[in-house]
Amino acid sequence: MSDAEIGVIGLGTMGAMLAMNIADNGFKVAVHNRTASRIPGFLEEAGDLAERISGHETLDAFVQGLATPRNIILMVPAGSPVDSQIAALRPLLDKDDMIIDAGNANFHESQRRADEAAEAGVPFLGIGVSGGAEGARFGPSIMGGGTAEAWDRVAHILEAISAKYEGQPCATYMGPGGAGHFVKTVHNGIEYADMQLIAEVYGVMRDGMGMEAAAIGAVFDGWNEGRLQSYLIEISGKVAAASDLETGNPILDMILDRAGQKGTGRWTAIEAQMLGAPVPVIEAAVMARNMSAARDLRLSGADAFPAARSSDIAGALSMKDLEAALVAGKILCYAQGFDLLGKASSENGWDLPMPAIAEVWREGCIIRSAMLNDMSQALSEAPERNLAVAPYFADLLKDSIAALRKVAVTAIGAGQPVPALSAALAYFDTLTSARTTANMLQAQRDYFGAHSFERVDRDGAHHGPWLGQHLKT
Numbered sequence: 001m002s003d004a005e006i007g008v009i010g011l012g013t014m015g016a017m018l019a020m021n022i023a024d025n026g027f028k029v030a031v032h033n034r035t036a037s038r039i040p041g042f043l044e045e046a047g048d049l050a051e052r053i054s055g056h057e058t059l060d061a062f063v064q065g066l067a068t069p070r071n072i073i074l075m076v077p078a079g080s081p082v083d084s085q086i087a088a089l090r091p092l093l094d095k096d097d098m099i100i101d102a103g104n105a106n107f108h109e110s111q112r113r114a115d116e117a118a119e120a121g122v123p124f125l126g127i128g129v130s131g132g133a134e135g136a137r138f139g140p141s142i143m144g145g146g147t148a149e150a151w152d153r154v155a156h157i158l159e160a161i162s163a164k165y166e167g168q169p170c171a172t173y174m175g176p177g178g179a180g181h182f183v184k185t186v187h188n189g190i191e192y193a194d195m196q197l198i199a200e201v202y203g204v205m206r207d208g209m210g211m212e213a214a215a216i217g218a219v220f221d222g223w224n225e226g227r228l229q230s231y232l233i234e235i236s237g238k239v240a241a242a243s244d245l246e247t248g249n250p251i252l253d254m255i256l257d258r259a260g261q262k263g264t265g266r267w268t269a270i271e272a273q274m275l276g277a278p279v280p281v282i283e284a285a286v287m288a289r290n291m292s293a294a295r296d297l298r299l300s301g302a303d304a305f306p307a308a309r310s311s312d313i314a315g316a317l318s319m320k321d322l323e324a325a326l327v328a329g330k331i332l333c334y335a336q337g338f339d340l341l342g343k344a345s346s347e348n349g350w351d352l353p354m355p356a357i358a359e360v361w362r363e364g365c366i367i368r369s370a371m372l373n374d375m376s377q378a379l380s381e382a383p384e385r386n387l388a389v390a391p392y393f394a395d396l397l398k399d400s401i402a403a404l405r406k407v408a409v410t411a412i413g414a415g416q417p418v419p420a421l422s423a424a425l426a427y428f429d430t431l432t433s434a435r436t437t438a439n440m441l442q443a444q445r446d447y448f449g450a451h452s453f454e455r456v457d458r459d460g461a462h463h464g465p466w467l468g469q470h471l472k473t
């Protein structure tokens with residue numbers, strides 16, 4: 001049999017779910033896994049769908065099972081496993097056979113792989129896939145990078161398996177080389193930030209207002225009916241309501257406060273720094289995960305400063321304040337993410353479709369939310385304008401920024417850590433400062449390094465009266 005329209009290598013959770021999704025959409029799919037003993041179990045899990053799935057124990061047989069020109073999705077761990085898999089596969093393929101890396105690749109690696117493929121004259125795509133296991137099975141959000149021809153070749157399959165927003169597929173070509181994986185990386189940076197903002201508000205309710213997990217869950221459920229409607233708020237409500245099967249306690253209270261990470265949030269922060277794009281909420285979220293992991297340090301800190309925190313701010317804040325603070329924080333965090341995407345687009349000559357990025361995130365992905373539709377509209381009007389100053393979001397911020405300030409100030413006053421909320425506020429206060437204090441920085445730079453500065457009253461590079469003076473003996 002050599003008639004599978006597409007192949008999937010890697011039958012971990014994501015690969016297995018993606019292969020089933022492809023078969024569920026009527027395509028014949030060939031699968032292979034390095035540990036071949038996984039294949040029969042997978043075919044059994046696939047049930048009726050296995051009619052359209054052919055499992056192959058060897059790479060050779062897998063390749064032979066595909067219709068030509070071949071299209072092969074790799075769903076293997078990001079990094080060197082992808083390169084090893086490509087190296088093993090390429091000698092078995094024809095020149096027009098295409099490899100599609102669907103893992104969470106670092107976009108620099110996708111760029112390199114795209115360059116190598118271009119040099120060898122073979123097609124390659126790097127696609128970012130979001131939505132976790134459920135998304136992979138029933139409709140993920142897909143962000144494609146590579147040549148437009150490569151994308152067009154498999155677009156019908158990727159669109160069919162993707163999530164749909166009002167019938168529109170959430171699978172979009174983003175641009176050449178690493179563009180798709182870059183957009184996915186920023187998605188994850190925003191994911192970190194959105195999660196952290198929610199976690200901080202949860203912390204205010206838990207530690208500052210003495211609320212039980214179930215009550216907090218009910219608040220999230222309510223918010224999910226309003227402006228904050230989103231997958232992350234929805235699941236936050238669900239996890240807060242859930243009980244531990246062993247102890248009967250709220251499961252949240254049984255989970256150790258030490259967060260893991262695979263690194264995509266960190267990559268976003270690193271790329272933002274490289275591009276000079278301010279993303280303080282994302283950076284705060286990465287920092288918070290790192291600090292959460294440093295549990296021993298936190299325990300010794302809590303020991304050394306036992307009375308650093310007050311737990312009585314219940315009277316100072318309302319649920320409306322917290323909701324509005326989260327609205328403001330969310331807008332500011334997305335404004336930073338899109339600003340970063342815009343800068344990366346210009347720097348790399350990608351011409352990223354800014355409104356389409358907001359659109360591809362409306363369904364299927366982890367950060368899907370009602371607000372993304374409004375963002376796509378704001379970005380259609382002016383793709384390069386910071387979302388915070390787009391009229392619709394500026395009005396929302398005017399209504400919610402006072403609450404963000406109140407929540408941040410109250411939490412800080414009580415010694416509660418709210419790094420992402422604070423970073424959002426500091427970003428807003430800087431963004432709205434017609435006059436910052438960078439004149440002091442420029443003066444300092446000129447004083448110690450003769451770096452020169454611009455003047456407020458005329459053009460050109462100037463020096464202060466100190467030039468040469470302090471160097472005299």
Ligand code: 6PG
Pocket residue numbers: 104129130131132188191260261262263264265365366
């Ligand atoms: C997605 C997610 C996913 C990510 C996990 C874990 O869009 O489906 O972003 O790709 O890998 O959520 O990420 P961390 O381990 O870094 O939290």
